[in-house]
Amino acid sequence: MTVADHPSYFSTRRIGAMVLRYFFLLRGSIPRIIELAYWPTMQMLIWGFMSQFLYEHSEWFVRAGGILIAAVLLWDVMFRSNIGVSISFLEEMWSRNLGQLFASPLRPYEWAMSLLAISAIRTLIGIVPAALLAIPLYHYSVFEMGLPLIAFFVNLLIFGAAVGLAVSGLVLRCGLGAESLAWAVIFAVAPLSGIYYPIATLPDWLQPVAYALPSAHVFEGMRAAAMEGVFLVDRFVWSVGLNVVYLLLGLSAFLFAFRVARHRGQLLQMGE
């Protein structure tokens, strides 16, 4: 073998190898696969029955049939995407595998891309069964939203993953003592995202903060789609633009933490 004058800066093969690594991990544990679908299904059941109750007692809910189910499923997209990135990242730390990985030609941003990919797969495994189950149980299909649903899904997936990357960077920086952040941080944005209520419900001073989050635009857009059957293009453009910013910030935080870890020798030391 000779020295490569032009090593590949981006390799789908290496990203595929890492996705394969996480796929093997999932495949090897049926309880893990069941768990992926378990929590979204439980959430959907609770909010589905709550919707039925409110449907019978509230005029607003009669107009907004199924909106709570759509909200809970889309919130779970963001949440699952977030922990999909964080958990896959933590798997490497728990298994003390970082030294092996980064002595190979794998580049840190390829790893980040593989985390995004596996997070999307995990999210689909988790959400699709719950969404399908809502159809016979509550006569509500989130898929009826059509193309806007794809726009909402992708935006929330990216935002959750961006937060996951930033949190992973934080855990890499602070060590496994900070691993609970992997579950906690996303909940900090939940109240501001207007998942179950319009952003107008928030105090005036808090609304600009909420609109700095892509998720707030997505959930406003979702309500408009569900209640009025319209797709708010401006909300979509805002969410995409903000997502680009958040993804770049998340990736930068992750790569910065990785560089610091190489200075401190943490790639070989991190582990349980």
Next chain:
Amino acid sequence: MADMAIKVEKLVKRFGEIVAVNELSFDVRRGEICALLGGNGAGKTTTISMLLGLLIPSTGKIEILGADMLRDRYRVLSMINFSSPYVDLPKRLTSRENLMVYSRLYGIRNPKERVAGLAKDLDIDRLLDRPLGELSSGQKTRVSLAKSLLNEPDLLLLDEPTASLDPETADWVRTYLKNFQQDRGATILLASHNMSEVERLCDDVVMMKEGSIVDRASPADLLTKYGRANLEDVFLDIARGRQNAEDSEVGITA
């Protein structure tokens, strides 16, 4: 093609106030087997980590197979590999899954055939479909060794390659490594506490203490210089600050 597989110049690594590696300079010729010897905390693992690019030096230069590791590590990472009992592979994956993932990371063509071939060579075929976490430490060492040979590296860095192996398996591994080095013309740098292993395998020994090189020669020359019958005694002499045969005599009689 550069003659030197490894060229290290004035390498320093500080962790706050602690100097783990201090002004380290050495080189290893292509096709040579070189040992880094030293007690705990001598800086061997820190040095290997910097050679792999896992750790960024405070100052100094590292050239691997002609590439500057601080600027161009990705030019050569596919040509080097390493094994250490202190850096794990994922335990929940089977040995086969681990080797398949790393085959793809290293860009191996026909990974299935490569994994099967190595498994046969290293006698781990029957372990391939068992989760790594269920294997004994000796079996894990062999799987880790298989991972380190997947890309038929030009440079192999080994940290304690026969740790946790029974004497017979350890001997078999040494023979395998020696044959691999001869067949491939590969360069091997190994850190070891096993002096007989170093005597048997290595052309060159770099003795380290407190982050610096205190001596360097072939095993035979070290034995002559310190007037000892084996490297273990040489190691003890150096650890205790004796510099040569005369000092060693004083050490014996004192």
